[in-house]
Amino acid sequence: MNQYVTISVDGMSIDVPKGLSVLDAALGHGICIPHLCRVPYISDIGACRLCIVEHVKNGRSKITTSCTLIAKEGMVILSNTEKIIKLRRNIAELLVTEAPNSRAVQDVAMRCGVKEVRYSFRNSDCILCGRCVRSCTGLFGEKAIGFVGRGKDRRVESPFEIKSQLCNECGRCIDLCPMTVVPCDGPMMPGEERLCGNCESKMSFAEEIPGFCIACDLGEGFQCERRLFLGP
Amino acid sequence: MAKIHAISDLEELREKIVDDRKQFEKTIILCGGTGCKASRAQAVIDAIENELAEQGMEKRVLMRTTGCHGFCEQGSLMVIEPGNIFYCHVLPEDIHEIITKTIREGEVVERLLYTDPVSGKVIQTEAEIPFYKAQDRYLLAQNRQIDPCSIEDYIAIGGYSSIGKTLSDISQKSVIREIENSGLRGRGGGGFPTGRKWAECREAPGDEKYVICNADEGDPGAYMDRCLLEGNPHLVLEGMMIGAWAIGAQQGYVYVRNEYPLAVKHIRVAVQQARELGLLGNNILGSSFSFDVSIARGGGAFVCGESTALMASLEGKVGEPRPKDVHTVLEGLWNKPTTLNNVETWANVPSIIQNGASWFGFKGVKGSKGTKILALTGHVKNTGLVEVEMGTPIKTVVFDIGGGAANGKPIKAVQTGGPSGGCLPADKFYLPVDFDSLAEAGSMVGSGGMVVMDESTCMVDVAKYFLKFLQDESCGKCVPCRLGIDRMLEIVTKISEGRGVSEEISLLEELGATVTQTALCGLGKTAANPVLSTLTYFRDEYEKHINEKKCPAGVCHELITYMIDSEKCTYCGLCKKACPHDAITGEKKDIHAIVLDQCRKCGICRSECKFDAIQVN
């Protein structure tokens, strides 16, 4: 039998199976905490940091990522405070200016409230979320791809930069890659990058009841857990 | 040497060593630290050995090669006891004179004495040198008493008596209480209370636990951990033994960066010697305590000094931090409870046990006890490793120990805490060097780096330098750190090139705050400090770069022009010859001028000119 713990997210008390992350718990209860690098059923690394929440403990709040935080009895979580909203927007702004050519990134930036950007666009083709790497090493135990390099030079590569024998062409890495979903209006050429803003109308609804999953189309881009539950 | 099985054996050995040493009338202490090795200390050592043999004095004079004395810029350093005579810049050719005059006749060789650059006085003894006098050298002072490769030397000065005392009559709980009461806080940067860490680790469930010594020391310019490990490795080992006993660990690791070959060698030798004596291994000193230490070498990535990255690296994985929602005292190395402490933290432990918590707490101020080793560099007269009581004002370090401005230009700031620390302006020099005061002012003690900067330093350029360092050293795993630092660097570079706009100052502040609050590990969480602290205290410099397109310190290339002051110029032609870009016109004895289009602003002409005629605008 499953053991349950009770936690509070944004004032709502929810029962969740022991061992689940706060993010999974919240998504399962229809509370929308934006996320990007998380892969369902595989260990999370807390790389994109969009899923940050305030964890209130002994009267002090600590900012941490909900995907790596395991739910413990009595935890108090705030996912939509002014502080979190602002920080999340700033992170999403960094992401979308780095890689505007992805519907997933554009959508999640919109979801996080990015209406304009203050940096120049860069048009990278990888945001190093590591979903591909983890699906390859985590789910199937293969190590056909991995991270190499540090900081600015970090990138995803196969060992020795040649296609690995370990790869059995399952294609899961490509399924999970947020960069493979092009923006609705088609790819943007260098110099043409902008916020596409296609989902803005849907998001106005989200602003009225912040934090609650409105079953938006955003999941399409990066396979939101909710989306997987509901089916396409 | 025979194995030691009981504390009484250890005491006997100590007496015997001390007795044996009585035959020596004089001791020549020579610094063999990495700094002095660079100043030919090895040749000096050989010369002394030859000379002593030639004059037939090996039996009467003890030569001791020790770890670093801290005053590296004066190397090679030599101290002769008794008499405390201090010689600096010693070369192999000086040895004959030193042995004949000082050792045989007791005369001082004047020309090798130290001249204080502040007062111009020649000083004979080490104790009188202002650089040393204003310090409170507790840990560093031990360096000159021992040869790091000799366990006998360490035992002779009371070494390993603290672990003896611990094993014979202090309970594990009392050891932890003692450390807690002493107020010792981690010296690795975070300043976490050591006793509390140990208590949490001791209480963590599980039989298998580990202690680790963090000797990764990746801060540019910092070398206090290297100095301790090179100069007094047994002290660090003894500290680890006490910690291991208290928390219940049987295995320890020293994670030392590979760029420190001498430190690696000395700690290896120390572990080997301790094993041979039975001070590491099973049933240490006849007790039930068994403990051993392994040495691991780190590749030298700055981020590998971070606790979780270091443990990943020890496990043979990529040295990347992981989220710390569960602390390493509960799930650390191989997911077992682990206590990680810095070299200097461990080195403080034996004397706390020996002398008691209140002895340690006597030094320092509220919240920061004991002493701290600082690496003093930059535009001061004396640079090197200095150890001061916690709470010593910055100005004491800069002016009394450092001797004040080196180049005659006023000192304007000090950067403390390494790449993730901050810059404090001269009007904050009254601040005491302690964890809380510096953190409150927007900087930190960190690992103890202290870079003094005078008017010739541009603070925008300083911020740029540290951001560049952190950009290179960030592991790149999380977004705020990888992209946030990158964007901050982009903005600061723009400002330094005169392309900045004033809104970018507030953008920098907002971005800095975001990175600080949301990055995964300590590197990212502190990466904005150099920018935020310079914005707090030197905002006018940023504004001048943006609004007036001027770099007040004359550093930022894009914003300066070089010109020749025709009144000062003597038409000597030196600058013309020196310029690698042929940007200077005019014949000898004729008016010189710089062709601005051709000038690459390298500044070579300026350093070449003997008449200060090259001006920067």
Ligand SMILES: Cc1cc2nc3c(=O)[nH]c(=O)nc-3n(C[C@H](O)[C@H](O)[C@H](O)COP(=O)(O)O)c2cc1C
């Ligand atoms: C990026 C980064 C680099 C670090 N480098 C070092 C280091 O070189 N040496 C060190 O002792 N601690 C370093 N630390 C601090 C360690 O994570 C850890 O807090 C410390 O070793 C704990 O020991 P202490 O409590 O004795 O200070 C670093 C932390 C970060 C975030």
Ligand code: SF4
């Ligand atoms: S904060 Fe920087 S160094 Fe730390 S995990 Fe994130 S990217 Fe790596």
Ligand code: FES
């Ligand atoms: S989803 Fe949690 S950090 Fe990316």
